[in-house]
Amino acid sequence: MEKELYNRVRELRARFDYTQEKLAKEVGVTRQTIAAVEKRDYVPSALLALKICKSFGLPMEEVFALEEDAL
Amino acid sequence: MKRIFQSYWLNVLLLALLGWGMVPFFSMQAQFAETVVGSGDEFSIVVDIFPIVVLLGVGLLLTVLLIPYKRKEGLSWAQLFLPAEFAEDDERERAITGKACRNSYIAMWYVVPVLAVVMTFYPFVQEQAPYFPALILLIVPLVQLTVFHLTLRWNLSRPDRF
Numbered sequence: 016m017e018k019e020l021y022n023r024v025r026e027l028r029a030r031f032d033y034t035q036e037k038l039a040k041e042v043g044v045t046r047q048t049i050a051a052v053e054k055r056d057y058v059p060s061a062l063l064a065l066k067i068c069k070s071f072g073l074p075m076e077e078v079f080a081l082e083e084d085a086l
Numbered sequence: 087m088k089r090i091f092q093s094y095w096l097n098v099l100l101l102a103l104l105g106w107g108m109v110p111f112f113s114m115q116a117q118f119a120e121t122v123v124g125s126g127d128e129f130s131i132v133v134d135i136f137p138i139v140v141l142l143g144v145g146l147l148l149t150v151l152l153i154p155y156k157r158k159e160g161l162s163w164a165q166l167f168l169p170a171e172f173a174e175d176d177e178r179e180r181a182i183t184g185k186a187c188r189n190s191y192i193a194m195w196y197v198v199p200v201l202a203v204v205m206t207f208y209p210f211v212q213e214q215a216p217y218f219p220a221l222i223l224l225i226v227p228l229v230q231l232t233v234f235h236l237t238l239r240w241n242l243s244r245p246d247r248f
Contacts, residue, residue, distance in 0.1 A: 044175075044177065045176050057178050057181075059177070063177060
């Protein structure tokens with residue numbers, strides 16, 4: 016069975032007081048794409064994932080993981 | 087992406103105009119073939135140029151209106167010649183466009199054999215509608231356009247399906 020990519024984008028956005036719009040602008044995508052990533056409807060590319068991590072100043076493993084329990 | 091939905095009906099209108107414009111062309115070619123094959127000394131072709139003028143007029147108008155609009159949107163000259171459907175804003179929209187292209191390609195493999203069968207009925211309607219092949223041919227891009235836009239609409243309005 017294919018594993019899902021879990022993420023903490025919504026939680027981190029709240030912690031860092033980022034709106035979807037602000038984060039989207041920072042990483043160069045549309046607000047809808049950030050919303051889709053948060054809902055796990057869209058799996059971001061490695062590049063976008065790294066940009067999101069960079070904007071939070073966190074390593075990849077603290078933002079994205081293959082298993083929900085890993086986060 | 088809103089403009090993508092807007093351009094669907096524009097594309098359908100252009101296809102319809104192209105189909106309408108093809109009718110006098112077929113008539114003209116039929117008359118020309120009759121003159122060449124026949125032994126008549128007279129040479130006269132009667133063509134209704136109204137549909138062709140409308141098609142060229144709409145094409146010219148769209149070119150004049152769309153080029154400054156696209157330039158204003160910051161598109162390069164190379165991008166001006168790409169369909170408006172490919173004006174994606176980010177990687178997710180590019181992925182959705184890719185999926186729409188895939189579905190459109192798959193649809194072609196179903197619609198072409200069906201239309202090939204429909205074409206075999208041409209001899210039955212040849213007298214009444216000599217332009218029949220042109221209209222049948224235009225069904226291919228019409229189906230592709232429709233599948234493409236339905237896929238976009240489905241995936242953009244219901245992102246959980248993507």
